[in-house]
Every structure is written in C-alpha cells, then in structure tokens.
Amino acid sequence: MTETGEIGPRGFEAGAAEPEQEPVWRRLSPRMLLVHPVQEVVRAAPALLGLLVAGSSSGGRGHLWSLAAVGLMVVYGILRWFTTTYRITSEHVQVRKGVLQRKVLTVPRDRVRTVDVTSHVLHRLLGLARVEVGTGTSDKAGGGGLRLDALGGAEAARLRVELLHRSSRTADAQAADATRGDVAPGDNAPGDIVLATLRPAWIGFGPFTLSGLITVGVIAGFVSRLASEGNVDLGRFRLLREGWRWFGTLSLPLQVATVVLILVVFVAVASTLGYVFAFWNFRLSRHGGTLHVTRGLITTRATTIEERRLRGVEISEPLLLRAVRGARLIAVTTGLRVGQGAQRGGSMLLPPAPRGEAETVAGLVLTAEGSPPRPGPPPTTAPLMPHGPAALRRRFTRALGVNALLAAALFALGRWADLPSWPWVSALALLPVTALLAADRYRSLGHTLVSGHLVTRWGSLVRRRVMLECDGIIGWNVRRSFFQRRAGLVTLTATTAAGRQGYHVSDVDLAEALRLAAEGSPGLLDPFIIPEGFSWEMA
Incomplete structure (x- = not known):
C-alpha cells in the first residue's frame, strides 16, 4: 500500500492511502463444462434407467423421454458453471452459486481451519481439483465450510497454500511453484518431513x-431402486432364478451357512x-x-491441517481390527469429522x-516441530489408572441385568401368549x-494426566484412546446419574472445541474427578472448591 500527495502553496501534503482494488469475481475452470453435465447425468442415472425401462416395457417412447431428461441434465450442468463465481479478499472467501436459487456463501479467512483438495477420475483426466474449505464451525458434514468444484490443479494448490500460510515466506515460494505448475495438488513440497507412508503389508x-x-x-440399494423404478422382475433372469432354486433345496442350517460364507x-x-x-x-x-495428508488410487485427496488448531489425537481400535493388533489414528482438531466420518471428513491421520x-505416528504428531521433549512417559504408551471395583460392578450389572430382564420378558410372553x-x-445363551x-x-x-495431556480410554466394540492437550480444554463437566450416585461414581467430561467437543472419563470417584480437573486446568476450579475444615458457621 502506498501514499500519494501533491505539492501545493504550503509544500507537500500527504494524501490518503490509495484504496485497495476490489477483488474481481472469478469463475471455475472452463474445463468444468465437460464435468458438470456428466456429474448430473450420473447422479440421475437410476431415475433415467427406470424411465427408459418403464417407457419401453409399456410400449411407449421411453428412449425419447430418457434422451430429453439427459438433455435437461446436460443443460443444468452447463448452467452451474455460468452461475458459479468466487473471489478471495483480504478478509473473506466468497462463493456465489445457484441456478434456481441464488446463494452467496462467505467464510472469514481467519476462520479457515482446513483445506481439502480432491481429484476424482474426470478431474484428474482434465487436470482439475475440488477445493473444500473447512472452518471448524461444525463437525458435521457441510457445517460452516464451502466448496469450489473445480479449479485447475495449479490454482487449487496455490489457493490451499494461500489460505493456510498467509504469512510464511516458504509458503509463498510454494504457492509460486504451484502457480507455475512445478508442484501438483497433493504433492509434497521440498522440505516436508515425512511422518508415515503406506506399506504394502498394511493392506492385510x-x-x-x-x-x-x-x-x-x-x-x-441400487439394484432395488433400479428394479422398482423400471418395474423389472428379477426372476426373469435365468442365473438368478436357478441360483434361488438351488438355494431353496438346501436345509435351513446350510442356507444360513451359505449366506454367511458368501457375505464374508x-x-x-x-x-x-x-x-x-x-x-x-x-x-x-x-x-x-x-500436517499434510495425501491418499487415493483413482480419486486422490489432499488434506491440510493447521497444527495450531490440533488439540490431540485418537487411536481407534474396532473389535476385528483390534483382534489382529491393528489401529487407526484420528486427529482431534476443529473443522474435521471424527468417528464414523473420519475417513470421509479428512481427520484420519493413519489408515x-x-x-x-x-502409537509411533501419534507421538510424532503430538511433538511439535522444533519443540523440546516434555518430561515423563509419552501419552501414547503411558500406563493408565484403572477405575476400581465399583466401575467393574457397574459394567456387569448393566450388561447382565439388561440381558436377564430381556430373557424374563420373553419367557413370560412365551408362557402367556x-x-x-x-x-x-x-437370550439366556447370550x-x-x-x-x-x-x-x-x-x-x-x-x-x-501425563506430559500436558489428558489421556482417557474407553469402549469395547470400538476401543478409543484419546490424548487431549490440557491447553485445549475449555471446561470440565461433572455428571452423576441416579445409579452412579448410589455407586459413588461420576462421569467427568473435558470440553473442547475440537473433535467430539467432549471427552469422557467414565465412572471415577468424585475426588479423582476433581483432581484431574484441578491438575488439567490449574486454578479453574479454585472458586468452587471448599477447603477441608471449612465451616459455614465460621464464615
């Protein structure tokens, strides 16, 4: 920004700063004119096939109706490109879109948490990439972000760097490389520290x-919808008819075993x-x-996460995966989904x-670049404190009690009905x-509590071990149900803006819960704790 002025009778008078030019609205890549129509036709494929089959089987002109519908989808896809524009100002990222209903989506740049670059098959053939900007407003799909579908590969890479590295000289150089086409979207720039790469043995x-x-x-679902829309009788296919006839000749145990074997x-x-x-x-x-994650064979995806937004990691072990000593690593950060949406939401740091x-990669992620190691054992392998006999009794009471009540109810219904x-x-056998x-x-x-992290583990069908930074905890919640009060237990919840927004330490006694909260957030509970020996009469 420069200043202008003029020399008058009293000398040089500084004028106001030159106003910055308003950024222009830009369109998506023109190559999307080849992609949008195909996307719309593929999205409507079940309905189009159903229309074709229904029209042909009833003696009508189903093929003409289908061609007309395909033409409408193509026109709609072309209009999507003409009605979508975007611009990036010093403060906002804005997108205008909509064919029948116009929308203007605005995201403050200081709220940008993640940038996701994805290239599907058609995108890769045409050198395009889809950019999704996450803001951390919601952990659910479509919560608070925006999507640019799609930009040229170099433009997508430059945009990703620009939004997440606004003040980094190295990032500016990387953005220049991306603009020139030296760095493709999703590639790692020189100077990256590689934390993990896929090994062929992991495919097992x-x-x-x-x-x-x-x-x-x-x-x-696709076959069912196609048969329903097109009024197709699957029994007319000889292979299916013969297979169903052979299946009907088997005894019930063999039928069950066959279905299970085929399904497995x-x-x-x-x-x-x-x-x-x-x-x-x-x-x-x-x-x-x-942190930069790239993956994908046919559809490539590159996710970039600001480490200053990272609040911890989660090691997830579903039951079958745990049986073969496997696990997944998930980032606890704002703007990305966790749990069942981790893979689609982009928060998975290790497949x-x-x-x-x-555990090794989790330790590397939790150790910031250039920071000295903290004293004590690492949070990934630190021994955990058990929850005592009261929590054990509560687990058995809830599991066996519900099962026994169900068996009793079914027995009563069997006798009376x-x-x-x-x-x-x-029920009894279970x-x-x-x-x-x-x-x-x-x-x-x-x-x-170890090395500045709250570590909590729970679950059986899916065992989760979460290592949450104490600095990222914004509050504590102590909850006691009726049965927990009788057992002398509480559930302590560490509240955070990242991940699931709350992580539980279930079924611990009240003194231990208060100790965790006091050590995890020093001074936060002092106004609410009554010291020993305090008397209200003395006060």
Missing part, C-alpha cells in the same frame, strides 16, 4: 475394517479393494506448521495399520457373551 488389515458392508448396501467373502474382498482405492499412495507429512505404528421358546433360550463384553469394557477403562 483391509478385510478387518468391514468397510465392504457399505459396498454391499450400496449395490443392494464378498465383504472381505470389497473391504480390501476399498482400502486400496482409499489409501493407496498414502503419505503423512509436516511442513510449515501444517488401519499395526498398533505400534499408530403361547410363543415359541427359542427367543428366551437365545449371557456369557454379555459377561465377556462387560469384562472387556472394564479392561478398556483407564485415564491419566
């Missing part, structure tokens, strides 16, 4: 993720393929105060891998399983 954990169940559901094989294969497609070329690196590898006996017998589940849930419980 794919069948234990059960992500193939989603594939089964998607395929079943299909889910295992689909899960393995899904693992390869999602995490091929996976790389986690650190550069200029950010299913050996547990030891997850003349129902078969197998429901209550099955008692050992629920007992094992209760014991495993208790073994998972634990907590500690």
Whole structure:
C-alpha cells in the first residue's frame, strides 16, 4: 500500500492511502463444462434407467423421454458453471452459486481451519481439483465450510497454500511453484518431513475394517431402486432364478451357512479393494506448521491441517481390527469429522495399520516441530489408572441385568401368549457373551494426566484412546446419574472445541474427578472448591 500527495502553496501534503482494488469475481475452470453435465447425468442415472425401462416395457417412447431428461441434465450442468463465481479478499472467501436459487456463501479467512483438495477420475483426466474449505464451525458434514468444484490443479494448490500460510515466506515460494505448475495438488513440497507412508503389508488389515458392508448396501440399494423404478422382475433372469432354486433345496442350517460364507467373502474382498482405492499412495507429512495428508488410487485427496488448531489425537481400535493388533489414528482438531466420518471428513491421520505404528505416528504428531521433549512417559504408551471395583460392578450389572430382564420378558410372553421358546433360550445363551463384553469394557477403562495431556480410554466394540492437550480444554463437566450416585461414581467430561467437543472419563470417584480437573486446568476450579475444615458457621 502506498501514499500519494501533491505539492501545493504550503509544500507537500500527504494524501490518503490509495484504496485497495476490489477483488474481481472469478469463475471455475472452463474445463468444468465437460464435468458438470456428466456429474448430473450420473447422479440421475437410476431415475433415467427406470424411465427408459418403464417407457419401453409399456410400449411407449421411453428412449425419447430418457434422451430429453439427459438433455435437461446436460443443460443444468452447463448452467452451474455460468452461475458459479468466487473471489478471495483480504478478509473473506466468497462463493456465489445457484441456478434456481441464488446463494452467496462467505467464510472469514481467519476462520479457515482446513483445506481439502480432491481429484476424482474426470478431474484428474482434465487436470482439475475440488477445493473444500473447512472452518471448524461444525463437525458435521457441510457445517460452516464451502466448496469450489473445480479449479485447475495449479490454482487449487496455490489457493490451499494461500489460505493456510498467509504469512510464511516458504509458503509463498510454494504457492509460486504451484502457480507455475512445478508442484501438483497433493504433492509434497521440498522440505516436508515425512511422518508415515503406506506399506504394502498394511493392506492385510483391509478385510478387518468391514468397510465392504457399505459396498454391499450400496449395490443392494441400487439394484432395488433400479428394479422398482423400471418395474423389472428379477426372476426373469435365468442365473438368478436357478441360483434361488438351488438355494431353496438346501436345509435351513446350510442356507444360513451359505449366506454367511458368501457375505464374508464378498465383504472381505470389497473391504480390501476399498482400502486400496482409499489409501493407496498414502503419505503423512509436516511442513510449515501444517500436517499434510495425501491418499487415493483413482480419486486422490489432499488434506491440510493447521497444527495450531490440533488439540490431540485418537487411536481407534474396532473389535476385528483390534483382534489382529491393528489401529487407526484420528486427529482431534476443529473443522474435521471424527468417528464414523473420519475417513470421509479428512481427520484420519493413519489408515488401519499395526498398533505400534499408530502409537509411533501419534507421538510424532503430538511433538511439535522444533519443540523440546516434555518430561515423563509419552501419552501414547503411558500406563493408565484403572477405575476400581465399583466401575467393574457397574459394567456387569448393566450388561447382565439388561440381558436377564430381556430373557424374563420373553419367557413370560412365551408362557402367556403361547410363543415359541427359542427367543428366551437365545437370550439366556447370550449371557456369557454379555459377561465377556462387560469384562472387556472394564479392561478398556483407564485415564491419566501425563506430559500436558489428558489421556482417557474407553469402549469395547470400538476401543478409543484419546490424548487431549490440557491447553485445549475449555471446561470440565461433572455428571452423576441416579445409579452412579448410589455407586459413588461420576462421569467427568473435558470440553473442547475440537473433535467430539467432549471427552469422557467414565465412572471415577468424585475426588479423582476433581483432581484431574484441578491438575488439567490449574486454578479453574479454585472458586468452587471448599477447603477441608471449612465451616459455614465460621464464615
């Protein structure tokens, strides 16, 4: 910014600063004119196929109606490009879009937490990338962010660097490289510190993720919708008819075993393929105060997270993955989804891998670049404090009590309503399983405060160990249910703006909960704690 002035009768008079030019509204890449129509047609494919089949089977002109619908989808896709513009000011990122309903989305630049760069198959063929800007306003999908679909690869890389490295000289150089095309979107710039890369042996954990169940559901839903929209009788297909006839000749146990075997094989294969497609070329690196994750075989994705927004990490161990000593690593940060949405939301820092590898990478992530090591054991492997016999009794009481009540209710219904006996017998047979589940849930419980982190662990079907920075805790919540009061226990919740927004230390006694809160946030509870020996009469 420069100053202007003029020389008058009394000498030089400084004028006002030159006003900054208003940034112009820019369009997406013109190559999106080839992508948007295809996206709209693919999105409407089940309805278009159903219209074609229904029109043809009833003697009508189904193909003409389908062609007309395809034409409308193509026109709509072209209009999306003409009606979408964006601009980046010194304070905001703005997007105008909408064909039938106009919208203006505005995101303050100081609220930008993450930038996600994704390239699908068509995007990669045309050198494009989709940019998603996360603000941390909500952990749910579509909460508070915006999407630019799509920009040229170099422009997407430059935009990612610009939004997350506004004051870094190195980042400016990287942005210049990206603009010139020297660095493709998702590539690691020179000087990156690589924390983890995919190893071929990790693919063996794919069948234990059960992500193939989603594939089964998607395929079943697509076939069902196609048959419903097109009024298609699946029994007309000879292969399906013969297979169903052969299945009907089997006894009930063989039918159950056949279904389970086919489902297991299909889910295992689909899960393995899904693992390869999602995490091929996976790389986690650190550069200029950010963590950069790139992955994907057909669809590539690059997620950049500001480390100053990172509040901790979570080691997640689903039951099957834990059985083969595997785990996932998830970032506890604002703007990214966790739990079941971690992979789609971009918060996954390490795909299913050996547990030891997850602990090693977690330690590297928690240790900021250039910072000295803190005293004490690392939070990733520090021993945890058990929760005592009262918590153990509570686990068994809840598990066995509910099972026993269910078995009793089913037995009563069987006696009074003349129902078969197998429901209550099955409920009783599950008692050992629920007992094992209760014991495993208790073994998972634990907590500690070490190296400036609150470490808490819980869960059985999915065991989670969260290492949360005490500096990122903004409050503590102590909750006691009726049964917890009788057992002398409480649930302590550490509130934070990141991840799940609250992490629990379940079923600890009140004194231990207050100790954790007092040591985790020194001075925060002092106005609410009554010292020993205090008397209200003395006050």
